[in-house]
Amino acid sequence: MAGPIIRRPDRVAGELTAEERVRLAAHTAQWIAIAMQTDPCDPIELTRAIQDFYRVSGLAAPRVVIVPSPLVMALAGGIASAWWRMQEEITTRAATRAATRAATAVATAAATDAATRAATAAATDAATDAATDAATDAATRAATDAATDAATDAAIRAATYDATAVATHAATRAATYDATAVATYDATDAATYAATAVATRAATATATSTATSAAIDAATSIATAVATDAATFAATREWLGPLIERWVGYPWFEETQVEIRMWPRRYQGGNMWASWECYLTAMRDVLGLRLPEHRAYDAWERAARHGGFRYLHPQFCLVSDFPSILSIDDRHRPHSDHGPSHQWRDGWALWHWHGVRVDQYVIEQPERITVADITTETNAEVRRVKIERMGYARYLAEVRATVVDELPADYPVKGLRSARLLQVASDPEPLVLLECLNATLEPDGTQKRYLLSIDPHAYDGQAAHNCHAAMASTWRRANGSLYFERPEHYAPTIET
Amino acid sequence: MIRQGDVLLVPVADAGTGNTPRADADIVLAEGEVTGHRHFMAAGTAAFLREGPGVRQCVVGGGTTALLRHDEHDPVPVVPKIYDLPRQYEYTAGDMHQVTD
Numbered sequence: 184m185a186g187p188i189i190r191r192p193d194r195v196a197g198e199l200t201a202e203e204r205v206r207l208a209a210h211t212a213q214w215i216a217i218a219m220q221t222d223p224c225d226p227i228e229l230t231r232a233i234q235d236f237y238r239v240s241g242l243a244a245p246r247v248v249i250v251p252s253p254l255v256m257a258l259a260g261g262i263a264s265a266w267w268r269m270q271e272e273i274t275t276r277a278a279t280r281a282a283t284r285a286a287t288a289v290a291t292a293a294a295t296d297a298a299t300r301a302a303t304a305a306a307t308d309a310a311t312d313a314a315t316d317a318a319t320d321a322a323t324r325a326a327t328d329a330a331t332d333a334a335t336d337a338a339i340r341a342a343t344y345d346a347t348a349v350a351t352h353a354a355t356r357a358a359t360y361d362a363t364a365v366a367t368y369d370a371t372d373a374a375t376y377a378a379t380a381v382a383t384r385a386a387t388a389t390a391t392s393t394a395t396s397a398a399i400d401a402a403t404s405i406a407t408a409v410a411t412d413a414a415t416f417a418a419t420r421e422w423l424g425p426l427i428e429r430w431v432g433y434p435w436f437e438e439t440q441v442e443i444r445m446w447p448r449r450y451q452g453g454n455m456w457a458s459w460e461c462y463l464t465a466m467r468d469v470l471g472l473r474l475p476e477h478r479a480y481d482a483w484e485r486a487a488r489h490g491g492f493r494y495l496h497p498q499f500c501l502v503s504d505f506p507s508i509l510s511i512d513d514r515h516r517p518h519s520d521h522g523p524s525h526q527w528r529d530g531w532a533l534w535h536w537h538g539v540r541v542d543q544y545v546i547e548q549p550e551r552i553t554v555a556d557i558t559t560e561t562n563a564e565v566r567r568v569k570i571e572r573m574g575y576a577r578y579l580a581e582v583r584a585t586v587v588d589e590l591p592a593d594y595p596v597k598g599l600r601s602a603r604l605l606q607v608a609s610d611p612e613p614l615v616l617l618e619c620l621n622a623t624l625e626p627d628g629t630q631k632r633y634l635l636s637i638d639p640h641a642y643d644g645q646a647a648h649n650c651h652a653a654m655a656s657t658w659r660r661a662n663g664s665l666y667f668e669r670p671e672h673y674a675p676t677i678e679t
Numbered sequence: 680m681i682r683q684g685d686v687l688l689v690p691v692a693d694a695g696t697g698n699t700p701r702a703d704a705d706i707v708l709a710e711g712e713v714t715g716h717r718h719f720m721a722a723g724t725a726a727f728l729r730e731g732p733g734v735r736q737c738v739v740g741g742g743t744t745a746l747l748r749h750d751e752h753d754p755v756p757v758v759p760k761i762y763d764l765p766r767q768y769e770y771t772a773g774d775m776h777q778v779t780d
Binding site: 401405406408409538539540541561562563564565598615621622623635636637638639657658659660661662663664666673674675676677678679 | 680681682683684685687689711712713714715716730731733734735750751752753754755763765766767768769770775778
């Protein structure tokens with residue numbers, strides 16, 4: 184029982200009314216639109232929101248830098264963090280020097296100040312260049328030079344590296360993240376929880392955050408965070424060297440790499456975490472809750488309405504602009520059959536086929552997909568997409584596959600129904616492929632087909648001639664040994 | 680025995696009636712590299728028991744059925760048991776590598 188309907192500024196309980204459900208649907212649609220927007224952000228409103236957000240959290244106003252994409256945010260955030268740490272170390276050392284070096288210290292401070300003014304913006308500009316390069320010609324970068332320089336430098340610097348300082352700085356930045364979230368979002372969330380009845384809360388959450396999350400998450404926070412993480416990791420290996428050298432110097436190469444890779448612990452989602460904002464604001468705007476905590480939450484909410492991912496630092500806050508392209512399919516998965524699913528204004532882009540992230544050519548030039556390309560693809564989902572883009576019939580014709588075993592549509596093991604074992608002539612040994620249908624139906628009633636490459640030697644060669652043995656042979660212990668002693672031991676009773 | 684995509688749960692023993700370990704965060708059995716989708720059971724319903732070269736196990740305990748979820752697969756109820764968690768491997772150019780989606 185939901186109990187009596189209560190709608191007071193300090194207490195909300197009881198069932199949602201029909202009128203409230205209508206308003207919640209409109210409210211949710213509004214936040215979905217905020218998450219999916221592709222117009223440029225308003226820099227004035229965004230800067231004001233971030234500065235207020237730091238202020239209500241008891242922190243000094245930061246430099247607010249609006250960057251064109253989450254990738255630039257991650258890179259520039261790491262580089263600028265390393266730069267600030269370097270300046271702090273320089274300052275600390277200078278303070279302990281003898282008075283006779285005062286003139287030098289003054290000069291250093293002056294230089295530091297000048298550099299400080301330019302640092303964040305400059306690092307951002309450079310990272311933008313780098314990100315754009317990565318999107319266009321990453322493969323042609325002089326990766327070897329950078330890696331050699333980094334390794335040499337790391338060896339020289341290792342003896343003076345101060346682990347304590349790093350831990351202290353990490354704690355400082357974590358505190359910035361915590362202070363802002365605790366003072367705004369967390370406080371409001373807790374107060375909202377305390378002021379609402381469980382049934383009302385559950386119904387509202389379903390109508391708002393769950394609905395918003397289902398509509399946006401795959402295309403916003405998930406896709407972007409996964410891709411940014413992958414890109415920053417690749418960037419630090421392949422082409423970040425010159426950038427780091429330019430801004431912090433090779434003695435800080437490793438620290439800067441660490442700072443860059445730490446970005447997932449220092450970011451907040453902005454409009455890409457809209458599902459949470461949708462819920463809290465619905466409690467306020469639709470159900471009428473008015474809590475003291477809403478005053479501080481206002482700055483967090485505005486930061487979510489006006490900007491994307493943000494990187495928090497005691498001295499600065501980098502905020503990503505919205506993408507210029509954000510394309511999804513009818514199941515809200517990132518997807519485009521002719522171009523990027525996501526693109527930001529610096530050119531950084533992502534390509535997806537029904538939620539699977541792929542390289543640009545798979546979408547825009549599928550004629551470039553070759554049999555060799557598919558054969559060497561190690562990710563099963565990407566391989567499936569490549570075959571789909573090439574055309575299943577064309578692929579099987581090109582590899583000249585012969586069917587060596589086939590199971591009936593009523594085979595007892597659901598995931599092996601209509602499975603086929605294919606053999607393709609290849610050096611030094613034949614390629615054996617198991618073709619299966621996904622156990623879970625697509626919404627339109629179809630089933631995805633996928634191929635698994637099989638060890639032809641497993642079970643004394645049975646895996647090369649028998650679908651069931653082939654599938655059983657794919658299940659292994661972490662050391663690579665066969666999990667099932669005999670193929671018939673593989674017998675799932677539930678498959679989805 | 681339960682299969683959900685590239686995740687397989689093989690029951691090997693009863694979970695018992697005593698206090699069984701329960702993770703305070705979702706336990707993620709596999710995570711897609713290119714989709715970000717996870718095969719997971721919710722916090723408080725299951726926990727990893729062992730993870731080593733020869734064995735990888737989880738437990739669903741406390742008498743409560745857990746739900747194995749994934750965005751692209753139907754959810755599966757998982758009854759209280761201790762489960763082996765073999766991984767799915769493919770064979771390419773004479774080498775084995777783990778299947779990821």
